[in-house]
Amino acid sequence: MLDASTIASPGMPPVKPLQASRLALSGRPVVALAGNPNTGKSTVFNALTGLRQHTGNWPGKTVARHDGLCVSAGRELVLVDLPGTYSLLANSAEEVIARDFICFARPDATIVVVDATCLRRNLNLVLQVAEITPRVVVCLNLIDEARRKGIEIDAPALARDLGVPVVPAVARDGLGLDQLVATVLAVVDGQVVPQPVLPRYAHDVETRAARIAAALEPMLDGRLNRRWVALRLIEGDPTIIQSIAEQRIDG
Ligand SMILES: Nc1nc2c(ncn2[C@@H]2O[C@H](COP(=O)(O)OP(=O)(O)O)[C@@H](O)[C@H]2O)c(=O)[nH]1
Ligand SMILES: [Mg+2]
Numbered sequence: 001m002l003d004a005s006t007i008a009s010p011g012m013p014p015v016k017p018l019q020a021s022r023l024a025l026s027g028r029p030v031v032a033l034a035g036n037p038n039t040g041k042s043t044v045f046n047a048l049t050g051l052r053q054h055t056g057n058w059p060g061k062t063v064a065r066h067d068g069l070c071v072s073a074g075r076e077l078v079l080v081d082l083p084g085t086y087s088l089l090a091n092s093a094e095e096v097i098a099r100d101f102i103c104f105a106r107p108d109a110t111i112v113v114v115d116a117t118c119l120r121r122n123l124n125l126v127l128q129v130a131e132i133t134p135r136v137v138v139c140l141n142l143i144d145e146a147r148r149k150g151i152e153i154d155a156p157a158l159a160r161d162l163g164v165p166v167v168p169a170v171a172r173d174g175l176g177l178d179q180l181v182a183t184v185l186a187v188v189d190g191q192v193v194p195q196p197v198l199p200r201y202a203h204d205v206e207t208r209a210a211r212i213a214a215a216l217e218p219m220l221d222g223r224l225n226r227r228w229v230a231l232r233l234i235e236g237d238p239t240i241i242q243s244i245a246e247q248r249i250d251g
Helices: 041-049 093-105 116-132 143-148 155-162 177-188 203-220 226-235 238-247
Strands: 030-035 053-057 064-072 075-081 109-115 136-141 166-168
Touching (some): 030 041, 041 075, 041 109, 041 136, 075 177, 093 116, 093 238, 109 116, 116 136, 116 143, 116 155, 116 226, 155 166, 203 226
Parallel strands (some): 030 075, 030 109, 109 136, 136 166
Antiparallel strands (some): 064 075
16 A cells, blocks of 8 residues: 655755766756557657767666757757557557656657558557646657558647647658657747547546545645556556655655
């Protein structure tokens, strides 16, 4: 069970190990890149950061971490290429890393790169990210492949349905990436405020989530999305408690 002493440990210095990269310590906005494997995430990352990259490992993990600097219109953004995942439900080290980064490092925006040829599978991750943070931009990639298969996606309609910006792209050819960066900057600057349309659960789940979220407020103190943590606790996910304890979210 969640216990206040796990989360609020007076006397411990607040540390944010997930943020500690040379590039991210600079005060530049941080943008996470999430996506299913093989959606073109690294292609987007490489196109936007070029040789301005730094590779290391995630703290305590053997999974590689790639940070890069994106320079556009006189602005600098730190891009973090998260491990490719199908969900954020902590089924693997990669999923825990992606979830914890979005949750605890609290990037200024998160790009979710999706494969336009199999949108249904990819949207699952979009919704899971949007449940943690509203600052989401969808990069609708591989639209060349989708066209070849006779799939046409109405990006403005998708953006309306999701409540977040959707930017079509062919990352391999660099198409759509200027628009992607412009959209991300607009979200980072607060000119565009995404309002994700989130899943609603069965009435009793919602009631319990609201009750647990209210009880969590003094412990989380606005630093984590209480509703999201409450839903994970209802789900019985032990890794979220461990991650909160590791991050030493304290007062
Ligand atoms: N046709 C097409 N291929 C792409 C596009 N973007 C990336 N790819 C290719 O898709 C494959 C997987 O890309 P990668 O960036 O490694 O995906 P990741 O696993 O999400 O990082 C590579 O062969 C890329 O060249 C695109 O927009 N169109
Ligand atoms: Mg990759």
